[in-house]
Amino acid sequence: QKEVEQNSGPLSVPEGAIASLNCTYSDRVSQSFFWYRQYSGKSPELIMSIYSNGDKEDGRFTAQLNKASQYVSLLIRDSQPSDSATYLCFTGGGNKLTFGTGTQLKVEL
Amino acid sequence: EAQVTQNPRYLITVTGKKLTVTCSQNMNHEYMSWYRQDPGLGLRQIYYSMNVEVTDKGDVPEGYKVSRKEKRNFPLILESPSPNQTSLYFCASSPPGREFHEQYFGPGTRLTVT
Numbered sequence: 001q002k003e004v005e006q007n008s009g010p011l012s013v014p015e016g017a018i019a020s021l022n023c024t025y026s027d028r029v030s031q032s033f034f035w036y037r038q039y040s041g042k043s044p045e046l047i048m049s050i051y052s053n054g055d056k057e058d059g060r061f062t063a064q065l066n067k068a069s070q071y072v073s074l075l076i077r078d079s080q081p082s083d084s085a086t087y088l089c090f091t092g093g094g095n096k097l098t099f100g101t102g103t104q105l106k107v108e109l
Numbered sequence: 110e111a112q113v114t115q116n117p118r119y120l121i122t123v124t125g126k127k128l129t130v131t132c133s134q135n136m137n138h139e140y141m142s143w144y145r146q147d148p149g150l151g152l153r154q155i156y157y158s159m160n161v162e163v164t165d166k167g168d169v170p171e172g173y174k175v176s177r178k179e180k181r182n183f184p185l186i187l188e189s190p191s192p193n194q195t196s197l198y199f200c201a202s203s204p205p206g207r208e209f210h211e212q213y214f215g216p217g218t219r220l221t222v223t
Contacts, residue, residue, distance in 0.1 A: 008149075032210040034210065034211065041217075042216075042217075043199055043214035043215060043216055043217050044152070044199070044212075044214050045214070046211055046212065046213075049210075049211055088151070088152065090210070090212075092210030097142065097154055097157070097210060097212075098154075099144075099151050099152040099153075100151060101149065101150065101151035102151055
């Protein structure tokens, strides 16, 4: 079993819709959870971090964490074509850092 | 400007010819890390360093070496590259404290080994 699992997609949503990206993790030591966005051929960039159970909102992005279910999600409201990218879920526990393989999001006009 | 730099950005080499990919950060970060990214496999950690002279293996260290003699630099060394090391490589750094896992990535180095 992979330590961090994401659906590879592609996930297609129409412009203006809500995109929902999901991630499950297996390591209960994980204390920090992050979402990175990566455009094709570019480096990953941090868009959201969450450390406590519940929701965290930042602009059009909301991260949701449920440690009991070992589940973290990212909601993107009012999706724009510029949101089309691969979204990487990342967990940190101790010195070990683990990325999921990413979900490709396509926002269609 | 706060940044992580890598050089070279693109490299084509032949099997067995030693090479070094440099990584430098100007943010005084303690934690630095190397990843490789391959289609379908995502980002996999090669080596990381908690501070000067402190390095440790990640998930895929075979065939790679690193050193951390200065805080700002963390070079990746391939002593005898092989075609299975053809990949996109990223260096990253993180500040200490709670932000420890918030990583800043370099622009990437695309390596082809023939």
